Amino acid sequence: MSQLHRRGFLLGGAALGAGALLTGCTGNSSDNDTGPQVKAPASGSGSPEAPGKPVTIGFSAPAADHGWTGAVSLNAKAQAKQFADVTLKATEGTNDVNQQIQQVQTLIDAKVDVLVILPYDGKALTAVARRAMEGGIPVVNLDRVFANALSYRTWIGGDNYGMGVNAGTYIASRMKQAGKANPVVVEVAGIDNLELTQQRSQGFRDALEAAGMKVAARQAADFTAAVGQRVTAQLLQANGKIDALWNHDDDQGIGVMAAIKQAGRDNEFLMVGGAGSKKAMEDIKADNTPLKATVLYPPSMASSAIILARMIGQAKAPGDLAELEVPASITTYSAVVTKENVDRYLPTAFS
Numbered sequence: 470m471s472q473l474h475r476r477g478f479l480l481g482g483a484a485l486g487a488g489a490l491l492t493g494c495t496g497n498s499s500d501n502d503t504g505p506q507v508k509a510p511a512s513g514s515g516s517p518e519a520p521g522k523p524v525t526i527g528f529s530a531p532a533a534d535h536g537w538t539g540a541v542s543l544n545a546k547a548q549a550k551q552f553a554d555v556t557l558k559a560t561e562g563t564n565d566v567n568q569q570i571q572q573v574q575t576l577i578d579a580k581v582d583v584l585v586i587l588p589y590d591g592k593a594l595t596a597v598a599r600r601a602m603e604g605g606i607p608v609v610n611l612d613r614v615f616a617n618a619l620s621y622r623t624w625i626g627g628d629n630y631g632m633g634v635n636a637g638t639y640i641a642s643r644m645k646q647a648g649k650a651n652p653v654v655v656e657v658a659g660i661d662n663l664e665l666t667q668q669r670s671q672g673f674r675d676a677l678e679a680a681g682m683k684v685a686a687r688q689a690a691d692f693t694a695a696v697g698q699r700v701t702a703q704l705l706q707a708n709g710k711i712d713a714l715w716n717h718d719d720d721q722g723i724g725v726m727a728a729i730k731q732a733g734r735d736n737e738f739l740m741v742g743g744a745g746s747k748k749a750m751e752d753i754k755a756d757n758t759p760l761k762a763t764v765l766y767p768p769s770m771a772s773s774a775i776i777l778a779r780m781i782g783q784a785k786a787p788g789d790l791a792e793l794e795v796p797a798s799i800t801t802y803s804a805v806v807t808k809e810n811v812d813r814y815l816p817t818a819f820s
Contacts, residue, residue, distance in 0.1 A: 505540065505547040507772055524782035525556045526775060527576030529569060530587040530611070532562040535692075536720055536746055540768035540819035541587060541611070548772040555779055566593040573597045577606060583778040587611040587771070595620045607781045611774045618797075622781060625774050625799040627766040629665040632717075632803040633672025635764045636741050639805050640713045641680035643739060643761075652712035653685045655704050657697060657725055659717045661689040669717055669743070690721050698724030702732065711738045719746035719763055726758060735759050745806060747818035754811045762807045767817055770801050 508518075526549065533539035542562060549557035558581055560572035569589055574597055576584060584601050588594035591613045598608050598620035612626035644652040656673060659666040666689070677683055686708055688700035697716065705711070705728060716722045719742045729735050735758065742749045742763035749763045780786060780795050787795065806814045 505544040505772065507544070507548045507551050508776065518776075518788070520552075520554050521779075521783040521785065523554050523556065524583060524779050525558060525581045526778045526782070527573070527579070527581035527584045527606075528557055528559040528586075528775075529573050529576065529584070530562050530771075531569070531589040532564045534562075534564065536819040537744060537766070537768055538562070538587075541771040544768055544771040545585065545775050548775040552779060554783075555775070557775070564589050566590050570594060570597045573601070577601050577604060581606060582782040583607050583609065585609045585611055585771075585774045585778050588613050588615065592616045607778075609774045609778045609781070612770060623777055623795055623797055623799070625770050625777060626801070627770065628800050628803050629668035629766075630672040631800075632743055632764045632766060633669040633674070634676045635672075635803050635805050636669075636715045636743065636762075637673040637676025638680075639762055639764070639807075640715060640739070640741060641677055641682055644682065644712060645680070647712075649712055650681075652682060653708060653710055654682060654713045654715070655708060655711055656684050656687040657701055657704070657714065657716040657721065658687060658689045659692050659721070666717065673715060690717075690724075692718050692721050694721060694724035694727070696724065697721035698728045701725045701728035705729070705732045705734060713738055714740045714759070715743070716740060717743045719744045719749035722746075722749060722760070726752075726760065729759060745814065745818055747815070747820050750806060750811050750815050750818045753806060753808055754815070756808050762805055765802075765804045765806060765814065765817070767801055767804075768819055769817060773799070773801075 528545050530542050531538050533542050546557060546559060549555050558576060558579065563569050566589055573586060577600060584606055586594060586598060586608060595616040598615050601608050602620060607622035608620060610621035610624040614624060615621055640654060654677060658670055674684055686704055688704050690696040690700050716725045722742045738759060739761045740759040742760055745763055745765040749760060752758045752760045777795050786793055
């Protein structure tokens with residue numbers, strides 16, 4: 470995410486009041502999963518949510534091959550159903566860049582009113598998104614950002630740097646409470662060549678350094694449980710004493726937790742997760758594992774993207790703001806979920 474987006478218009482955990490279900494996660498969603506929560510339209514004629522002119526929204530996203538992307542698609546579709554004046558044309562999710570480009574072009578050719586695009590690869594989808602914009606179809610860029618701002622009307626996405634900051638701030642606070650001035654803090658990151666991973670790690674380092682602490686050891690995984698387990702085993706073997714561990718992703722965290730249990734060190738240190746899976750929140754609530762918190766990356770942004778697309782299509786603006794237009798950039802907030810507030814956030818968890 471660019472500095473522009475990092476400094477974007479900040480909203481709370483459920484952006485624009487939209488509900489949620491919830492980068493870098495595994496495990497497909499099913500009919501038995503917690504359903505997406507959506508924002509119901511208001512009835513008042515003065516509200517931006519009141520019925521307006523019909524709007525056809527095109528939606529394109531990657532394959533629902535892990536929990537977070539699955540929740541994104543579910544949220545978008547569920548939110549669209551809340552509006553009688555919205556028709557959603559959703560393409561089949563794909564991780565094939567060329568196929569997604571073709572799908573978006575099909576939506577452009579169908580002359581949808583607004584496009585909502587979560588690109589598998591932001592750079593690769595930039596050109597087709599710009600064609601839409603130049604053809605008079607506003608684009609809501611969801612999370613993975615296009616290469617330039619000419620390719621979208623509004624961007625809404627998560628705060629990767631903020632995830633790291635909040636994880637580091639929480640750990641630093643817990644360490645100070647425990648009287649540990651020089652704690653051994655380790656990090657299990659995502660995929661190192663991804664900008665989002667670099668941003669999360671930078672935020673984590675910055676927060677710890679602000680508290681006079683540092684990352685003692687770090688290993689990158691690939692957002693899968695298998696690699697998470699392998700690299701965590703390596704970290705545990707190399708570090709005989711650990712006070713805190715931050716794992717970037719809760720699906721990856723299944724493997725991280727398995728390695729900790731296998732090493733018999735599940736009562737030694739506290740762990741913080743990332744993204745906000747249902748399994749992680751249930752473990753936090755039960756309070757019988759090292760996992761004591763997770764920092765969110767909410768897929769409710771997909772619900773909000775549909776709300777924004779409808780507003781743009783109807784030339785409306787968010788009712789709680791003084792502005793006459795939908796903002797150009799919206800960054801969701803990475804809330805810290807702990808035992809004390811987990812019941813509030815459990816309905817937003819992804820499976």
